[in-house]
Amino acid sequence: MEPAYVVVLPVKPPARGKSRLQGIPDERRRGLAEAFALDTAAACLGSPSVAAVLAVTDDAAFALRLATAGCATVPDGGAGLNGALRQAAAEAVRRWPGLQPVALLADLPALRTADLDAALAALVPGGPSYVADADGTGTTLYTAPYDEFDPAFGADSAAAHRDAGALAVRGELASLRRDVDDLDDLRSAAAIGLGVETARAADGLV
Numbered sequence: 001m002e003p004a005y006v007v008v009l010p011v012k013p014p015a016r017g018k019s020r021l022q023g024i025p026d027e028r029r030r031g032l033a034e035a036f037a038l039d040t041a042a043a044c045l046g047s048p049s050v051a052a053v054l055a056v057t058d059d060a061a062f063a064l065r066l067a068t069a070g071c072a073t074v075p076d077g078g079a080g081l082n083g084a085l086r087q088a089a090a091e092a093v094r095r096w097p098g099l100q101p102v103a104l105l106a107d108l109p110a111l112r113t114a115d116l117d118a119a120l121a122a123l124v125p126g127g128p129s130y131v132a133d134a135d136g137t138g139t140t141l142y143t144a145p146y147d148e149f150d151p152a153f154g155a156d157s158a159a160a161h162r163d164a165g166a167l168a169v170r171g172e173l174a175s176l177r178r179d180v181d182d183l184d185d186l187r188s189a190a191a192i193g194l195g196v197e198t199a200r201a202a203d204g205l206v
Contacts, residue, residue, distance in 0.1 A: 003048065003049055003099070004049055004099060005049055005050050005099055005100050005102045005120060005143070006051055006052045006092045006099045006100070007044045007101075007102045008054050008056060008088045008089055008101050008102065009040065009041060009071070010056045010081055010084060010085060010103070010106060011037045011057040011066070012033070012057070013059035018036070018180075018181070020181045021183060022182070024205065028201070031201045032186075032201045034065070035195070035197035035198040035200065035201035036107045036108070036109045036180060036197075036198060037055070037062075037066070037106040037107070038069055038195075038197040039108075039110075039111065039194070039196065039198050040107070040108045040109065040111050041053050041055065041071050041106070042196075043108070043112060043116060043175075044116060046113040047116050047117050047120075049116075049117055049120045050102075050120075052092075052099075053071045053072065054072045054074060054092050055071040055072070055074075055106075056073075056084050056088045057073060058076050058078075072095070074087075081153050082151050082152060082153055082154070085151045085153070086149065086150070086151070088101075089101035089103070090146075093146045100144070100145055100146070101143065101146060101149055102141060102142075102143040103142045103151050103153070104116075104140065105139075105141070105153075105179050107179045107180050107181070108175070108179055108180075109186075109195050109197075109198035110174075110178050110189040110192040110193055110195065110198075111175045111176060111195070112176075112192075112193075115176040116141075116176060118171060120143075122171060123169065127144065127145070127148065127165070127166070127167065128142070128143065128148055128149070128164070128165060128166035130142045130143075130157075130158065130162075130167075130168060131173060131176055132158040132168060133158070133177050134178050134179070136158060137157075137158055138156075138157050138158060139152075139157040139161055140177060141176065142161060150164065175192050175193075178192055183205065183206075186205065186206055187206050190202065190206040194206075
């Protein structure tokens with residue numbers, strides 16, 4: 001299979017990420033945020049549909065870890081999540097012309113390559129598409145040809161993407177829909193099966 005996509009992965013500096021993981025020490029919360037991103041990236045890098053993963057982060061030290069894992073990295077530019085994704089998509093198209101950018105949240109620690117591949121295979125060519133999260137209100141994946149790439153992550157993003165004309169990707173896709181914001185989400189992800197890094201970081205919590 002010829003790769004057709006480049007994943008754009010926004011990674012908030014782990015020291016600030018996952019603030020809703022309450023009741024655990026800050027150092028452990030940081031470790032979980034890092035593990036989520038590394039496992040998400042690993043699942044993407046294992047996909048035959050994905051030519052590259054471009055991680056967007058202002059954490060220079062963690063950018064090195066992501067690079068070691070096989071990602072390309074760029075700073076987020078301070079334009080907010082959606083602005084940073086648009087800038088990164090432009091950089092992705094410059095580096096890998098002809099590939100379609102896919103914005104994917106970096107807090108999918110149970111992500112299976114098979115679910116990502118199934119979602120990408122189900123896309124209707126020529127327009128924007130999105131994958132709603134497990135609750136049905138958020139978005140975990142958004143993609144469009146570069147000239148139509150206009151993500152709207154944030155509150156009620158599934159509705160925002162739908163109202164802007166994006167098509168919802170159907171199917172169970174359990175591991176792709178299960179983003180993690182709090183410990184209940186982490187337990188739900190564990191029931192699917194955590195990635196290697198997260199399983200290690202979450203030992204004793206789930």
